[in-house]
Every structure is written in C-alpha cells, then in structure tokens.
Amino acid sequence: MIEEAPASVRRTVADRAQPPVGGRLVLGRRASLLVSAGVVSHTLWTSAAPALTYGLYAQEWHLSHTVTAGIFAIYPIGVVVMLVGFGGISDQIGRRATMLAGLFASLSGAVLFAVAPDVWWIFAGRALMGIGVGLAASPSTAAILEFSSPKSAKHAASVTMGAQAGGFAAALLLGGALTEYGPWPTRLCFWVLSLFLIVLLIGTWLLPRHTPGDAGGDWCSRMPSVPKHVRRAFAVSSTAMVAAYTFGVLVLSLGGQVEHDLIGSPNAFLNSAVLSLFPVVMAATGTMARTLSPRMTLMIGALVSCLGMVLLIVAVSFCDLVIYLLATAAAGAAYSLLFVGGLRVISQAAPERNRGGILSALYLLGYLSMGALALVLGAIVTTRGLGFAVDLGAAAIILMNLATLVLAKITPLTMPHSASPPLST
Structure with missing residues (x-):
C-alpha cells in the first residue's frame, strides 16, 4: 500500500515547481526517473560489453580460459569491494553524488578498454567498471523508486528490470x-559506451541535489546492513537475487563459447543476436510480472529457472541449438521474475532511511556469487571441459532456486507499511 507522502516530501515537490536556485537547471520528476x-541500464551494459570480445582478446594475446574468466571475475570483485566499503554511502551523501562517482569510474574503465594495448589494461578497465557499478547500482535502483509517482511506485521494480534489459540488449x-561490421572490433563498442556514459553524467549532474544531513550517521552506517525486522524479507530477496545474477556467469562468461560450439559461426553479430534473446525475454516478462503478487512472482521464477537449467544441460550435452534457445528464453524469463519479485519484496520492507544500504547488501550477495562462480567455472573449463562446467553451474543455480521456492512459500511477505519514498537525491 502506498501511503500519502509526508509534508516534507510534498514541500519538496512544491519547491521543484519553483525556478532553480542560482540559475542551475534541475530536472523534474519524470526526467529524473x-x-x-539510464544509470541502471549502464550497469548491465558495462557488465555485458566485453562478452563478445573475450574470444578476440584470447586470440590476439593467446589467453587461456582461466585468464578470460579472470577478466570476467574481476568485475564482480570490484563491485563487491565497493559495496562492502561504500554500500550505504548514498544514504549519507545522496543518490546523485554517488551515481556521479560511479559513472565517472565506469567511463574511465570503458576508455581503458577502448585504448588497451595489452591484457593488463583490460584487467584495470574491468576493475574500474566494477567500481563504477558498485557505486551506482543501489542508488540508481533507489532513485527509480523515489522518483516514481505514488501511483506508479509499485511498478518501480518493473521499470528497473526494463532498464537492465535495455542496457543488456544494447x-x-x-x-x-x-564488433562484426565496424572498424576496430575490440575498441569501437567501448567508445560508444563511453559516449553513452558521458550523456548520463550530464543528466545525473542535473538531478536534484541531496540535502546535507538528510540521512545522518557515521562511517559504519555507510556499509551495507540489514535491520533486524527486515531480515526475513531480505533472506527471500537475496536468494532470488543470487539465483538471478548467477545466470550472468553462464550467459556472459560461458555463453559465447557455448553458442560458438552450437552455431558454428564466427559472426559476432549472429552470436550476439542469439544471446540477446535473454534480455528481450527479460523485458517482456518484467512487464507481465506487474500483475502478479511478489510471492507468486518468486515461485514461478524459481520453477522456470529450474526448467531453464535442465534445458541448458540437455542442450550442451546433445549440442542442440533449438533446446539452447529455449533454455536462454527460460533463463531470461526466470531472471526477470526473480529480480522483480525480490526487489518488490525488499522495497516494501526497506525503511526509507536505510534503503540504499539494504539494496547494496542485496547487490553485494548477487555480485559476490557471480565472482565466485565465474572463477570456479573458468578453472573447471580449463581442466575438465565446457560441458562439465555448465552442468556444475546449472546445478548450483537449481539449488538456489529450490531455496528461493521454499523461502517464498513459508515467509510472510505482507509488510505492515512501506515508507513513502523521498524525492531528495
């Protein structure tokens, strides 16, 4: 239930209707949303940006699967480091300031990719991207909720999912x-990403400024934390988030090689078009998920995810492209349902003053599981082969889905109230 905004929030809306102080242009609610x-979309764009260039780097610099998996893994490691050290900082300095810092780090990483002369520049660029996403992921998610109007606030999770899907597909x-048809196949896509990030930096600079002292607290409060009364809801959301985010390891880290083996085509655009089935289904499912209750969304998502992982195992075992496409579509639908359901549960439960830190804790678990699984599966591909790695990764995801299914079934998900979102960012 969305309650009427408190007087302080209504005064903020009224203040925004006035001319900007000092002549500085300030975006309104819709433009800020x-x-x-856009900042949310960049988190998936930067995550997926190198997916099609891993193979090119491996050929150019003679890299092993372990090294390419390490390039993938350093990104979630960077995210985790930022979430641990600065997880709740947006509750103190504001969403806008934190997103600006994150976007600048992501831009620096994209530029390093665009000019990289060797693999060490790639590692540095990937680490900077992880730092940028670690800073920007939770405040941008919170900002979507906070800039949503009271009538559409319940759809904020679907908006977040749509933004992620858009960035992933792009x-x-x-x-x-x-990569396939343009010049500089390992560089041009990162120059385009850099341009997008520059546009986002300008837009974020024009967001309403944070009011100092709104959140208060000391350094310890900036680390991701979960209040005791929110922990049951957090347990449900976190298992769903971990199950959803570990899809990224199979799709981005191993998916390119799986597709190369199944399609047998060196065409990067064709391979990317097949991979893009994942975000396309994500977006479509996220729209439909609005009509479901959070509990039903999570339970259906867990079941669809298990089905997708079984299909993936069969597709790799029998080298069947059609089954692989079905597995990719099921995984996209499951990611959307698990993410939207988990985010709706935690958004309802999270107090306004702790929202940034709680969302950071949620992302922390998701990215930590990604990094760990990427390193393990990368080593297994090198020593035991791709098929065994896919089987192991799919089995781990199935276990997380079963945990999500049980928790969603037994945990009360009706919250007593949800604090009205503030508009100061």
Whole structure:
C-alpha cells in the first residue's frame, strides 16, 4: 500500500515547481526517473560489453580460459569491494553524488578498454567498471523508486528490470554489430559506451541535489546492513537475487563459447543476436510480472529457472541449438521474475532511511556469487571441459532456486507499511 507522502516530501515537490536556485537547471520528476533508469541500464551494459570480445582478446594475446574468466571475475570483485566499503554511502551523501562517482569510474574503465594495448589494461578497465557499478547500482535502483509517482511506485521494480534489459540488449546487439561490421572490433563498442556514459553524467549532474544531513550517521552506517525486522524479507530477496545474477556467469562468461560450439559461426553479430534473446525475454516478462503478487512472482521464477537449467544441460550435452534457445528464453524469463519479485519484496520492507544500504547488501550477495562462480567455472573449463562446467553451474543455480521456492512459500511477505519514498537525491 502506498501511503500519502509526508509534508516534507510534498514541500519538496512544491519547491521543484519553483525556478532553480542560482540559475542551475534541475530536472523534474519524470526526467529524473528517466536518467535514473539510464544509470541502471549502464550497469548491465558495462557488465555485458566485453562478452563478445573475450574470444578476440584470447586470440590476439593467446589467453587461456582461466585468464578470460579472470577478466570476467574481476568485475564482480570490484563491485563487491565497493559495496562492502561504500554500500550505504548514498544514504549519507545522496543518490546523485554517488551515481556521479560511479559513472565517472565506469567511463574511465570503458576508455581503458577502448585504448588497451595489452591484457593488463583490460584487467584495470574491468576493475574500474566494477567500481563504477558498485557505486551506482543501489542508488540508481533507489532513485527509480523515489522518483516514481505514488501511483506508479509499485511498478518501480518493473521499470528497473526494463532498464537492465535495455542496457543488456544494447551491449549485445550494438556491440555485436560494431564488433562484426565496424572498424576496430575490440575498441569501437567501448567508445560508444563511453559516449553513452558521458550523456548520463550530464543528466545525473542535473538531478536534484541531496540535502546535507538528510540521512545522518557515521562511517559504519555507510556499509551495507540489514535491520533486524527486515531480515526475513531480505533472506527471500537475496536468494532470488543470487539465483538471478548467477545466470550472468553462464550467459556472459560461458555463453559465447557455448553458442560458438552450437552455431558454428564466427559472426559476432549472429552470436550476439542469439544471446540477446535473454534480455528481450527479460523485458517482456518484467512487464507481465506487474500483475502478479511478489510471492507468486518468486515461485514461478524459481520453477522456470529450474526448467531453464535442465534445458541448458540437455542442450550442451546433445549440442542442440533449438533446446539452447529455449533454455536462454527460460533463463531470461526466470531472471526477470526473480529480480522483480525480490526487489518488490525488499522495497516494501526497506525503511526509507536505510534503503540504499539494504539494496547494496542485496547487490553485494548477487555480485559476490557471480565472482565466485565465474572463477570456479573458468578453472573447471580449463581442466575438465565446457560441458562439465555448465552442468556444475546449472546445478548450483537449481539449488538456489529450490531455496528461493521454499523461502517464498513459508515467509510472510505482507509488510505492515512501506515508507513513502523521498524525492531528495
């Protein structure tokens, strides 16, 4: 239930209707929501941007599977480091300031990719991207909720999912086209990403400023934390988030090689078009998930995810492209359902003053599981082969889905109230 905004929030809305102080242009609610969604989209774009260039780097610099998996893994490690050290900082300095810092780090990483002369620049660029996403992921998600109007606040999770899907699809389709048909196949896609990040930096600069002292607290409060009364809801959301985010390891780290083996085509755009089925289904499912209760969303998502993982095992075992496409579609639908359901549960439960830190804790678990699984599966591909690695990764995801299914079934998900979102960012 969305309650009426308190007087302080209504005064903020009224203040925004006045001319900007000092002549500085300040975006309104809708434009701020659009910019915040753009910042969310960049988190998936930067995550997926190198997916189609891993193979090119391996050929150019003679890299092993372990090294390419390490490039993938250093990104979630960077995210985790930022979430541990600065997880709740947006509750103190504001969403806008934290997103600006994150976007600048992501831009620096994209530029390093665009000019990299060797693999060490790639590692540095990937680490900077992880730092940027670690800083920007939770405040941009919180900003979407906070800039949503009271009538549409319950759809904020679907807006977040749509933004993620858009960034993911752009990375794959645009990146695949530029890699295959444009000049500088390992560089041009990162220059385009850099341009997008510059536009986002300008838009974020124009967001309403944070009011000092709104959140208060000391350094310890900036680390991700979960209040005791929110922990049951957090347990449900976190298992769903971990199950959803570990899909990224199979799709981005191993998916390119799986597709190369099944499709047998060196065309990067064709491979990216097949991979893009994942975010396309994500977006479509996220729209439909609005009509479901959080409990039903999580339970259906867990079941669909298990089905997708079984299909993936069968597809790799029998080298069947059609079954692989079905597995990719099921995984995309499951990611959307698990993410939207988990985010709706935690958004209802999270107190306004702790929202940034709680969301950071949620992302922390998701990215930590990604990094760990990527390193393990990368080593297994090198020593035991791709098929065994896919089987092991799918089995781990199935276990997380079963945990999500049980927790969603037994945990009360009706919250007593949800604090009205503030508009100061």
